[in-house]
Amino acid sequence: MPRLGVNIDHVATIRQARRTIEPDPIWAAALAELGGADAITFHLREDRRHIHDRDARLLKETVHVKLNFECACTKEMIDFAIELKPTDALLVPESRQEITTEGGLNVVAKQSDVRRAIERLHSAGISVSLFIDPDIAQIAAAQSAGADSVELHTGSYALAKPGPSRAEQLQIFRQACEVTVKHGLQLHAGHGLTYANVRLIAQIPEMRELNIGHSIVSRAVMVGMSQAVREMKALVVTADE
Ligand code: PXP
Numbered sequence: 001m002p003r004l005g006v007n008i009d010h011v012a013t014i015r016q017a018r019r020t021i022e023p024d025p026i027w028a029a030a031l032a033e034l035g036g037a038d039a040i041t042f043h044l045r046e047d048r049r050h051i052h053d054r055d056a057r058l059l060k061e062t063v064h065v066k067l068n069f070e071c072a073c074t075k076e077m078i079d080f081a082i083e084l085k086p087t088d089a090l091l092v093p094e095s096r097q098e099i100t101t102e103g104g105l106n107v108v109a110k111q112s113d114v115r116r117a118i119e120r121l122h123s124a125g126i127s128v129s130l131f132i133d134p135d136i137a138q139i140a141a142a143q144s145a146g147a148d149s150v151e152l153h154t155g156s157y158a159l160a161k162p163g164p165s166r167a168e169q170l171q172i173f174r175q176a177c178e179v180t181v182k183h184g185l186q187l188h189a190g191h192g193l194t195y196a197n198v199r200l201i202a203q204i205p206e207m208r209e210l211n212i213g214h215s216i217v218s219r220a221v222m223v224g225m226s227q228a229v230r231e232m233k234a235l236v237v238t239a240d241e
Contacts, residue, residue: 003210068086189207
C-alpha cells in the first residue's frame, strides 16, 4: 500500500489571494496528519507564489510525518534544502509562466547538474526523488544520476479521457513503473490524481508513495463549506444578543 503524501501548496495559494494570514498551511499540515497523511509535501517556488520561506521552516518544526520538500534544481534551492533538512528533496522543473509543474524534469539533458545536486543533498543526509515523465530514458538517467526514488508524472493518465485513451496511458504508466523497479529506484507517483482516478494508480503493487494536492484541497473546501457558513451565520444572527 503506498504512502499518501498531501501537498498543501494550494492552502497557501488561497492565503496569497489576499496576502493575509489565513488559511495557514501549517494548520492544514497538522490537520492532514490527523487525517492520516503519511507525508506532507510542499513546493517552495522561486517566485514564492504560494509557499513562503516561513512556511517551510515552520513545517520542518511541526510536521511529524515524512516531509517532502519540492524544489527546482537550482543552487538557491539546493542550499535552502540543505539548511532545512527535509526527509526528501523532490526535484522538479520550474518555469515562472506555468500554472503548475507541467512536465517532468529532463534528467537526460541535465544529467551533470542533477548529479551534482544529488551529491550535495546526499552529503546532508537528504534522500532525493526526481519528478520525471514515465519515460524509459528518463528513468535510466535518474538512476545513473544517483536518485533514490522517482516520482512518475501521472498527468497524461489523469488527463486522458476515460475509455481506450485512459487505458493506453495506464499501460504506458505501468510499464514505466516496472522499469523503475528494475532500476532499483523507489517508485512514487503524482500530479492530477483525483478521488475518481487514484485507485488504479494506488493498486500498482510496487507503488510506495502518491503525492496529491489540488484535489484534496478542493474537496476540503467543499466538505468544510456548510460548517463554515453555519459558524458565520451563528455570529451574524446572534450579533445583537
Ligand atoms: N507532484 C509534483 C511533483 C507536483 O509538482 C505536484 C503539484 O504541485 C503534485 C505532485 C500534486 O499534483 P496535484 O496538485 O495535481 O495533486
